[in-house]
Amino acid sequence: DQQVKQNSPSLSVQEGRISILNCDYTNSMFDYFLWYKKYPAEGPTFLISISSIKDKNEDGRFTVFLNKSAKHLSLHIVPSQPGDSAVYFCAASVGSGNTPLVFGKGTRLSVIA
């Protein structure tokens, strides 16, 4: 039973355009959400996060939107750059921190120059 789902295994976007990566979750107890980026042969790197009490968090080119009623979050990257090409994982957590993360299977983003 997958609690965090990333239904698009891959996404291809032109350089300079917007990339939108989607994530759905089923566990209503999740109260914190994170996005990680992973390059080949490296560990996942924390990118951006959002608490369930917010609906938007922005950090430079990266914005995460949370729709609690739909149990859906998305990561927007604007403008997309070739260096953004990587696998993006959505993760969720329950509690006040220092707890295990539940990950989706990831979406491979390719930004074409």
Next chain:
Amino acid sequence: DSGVTQTPKHLITATGQRVTLRCSPRSGDLSVYWYQQSLDQGLQFLIQYYNGEERAKGNILERFSAQQFPDLHSELNLSSLELGDSALYFCASSSHRESYEQYFGPGTRLTVT
């Protein structure tokens, strides 16, 4: 560089054998997590240690065990290895404060032949 180190980077062994994976967390982090990533899967949580004590357990097989030592480094022991244990094993650490972000090491790629 996340500050989390893992050794070895690659490990090739035969079925039925036993291996030990090692992780050193970021300086000052008391929590260590182990995750497994099999082919085309997301990261699956195995086990968490906090300041030497087991704190949470995920889908960890009975053939697997872990511990965290007084210097806070952690080891994951995998025994009676099967072909299906071939995967990437990641270690992550987080601060002792209420912290959702986890910082990942580069992983150990285990191949069981």
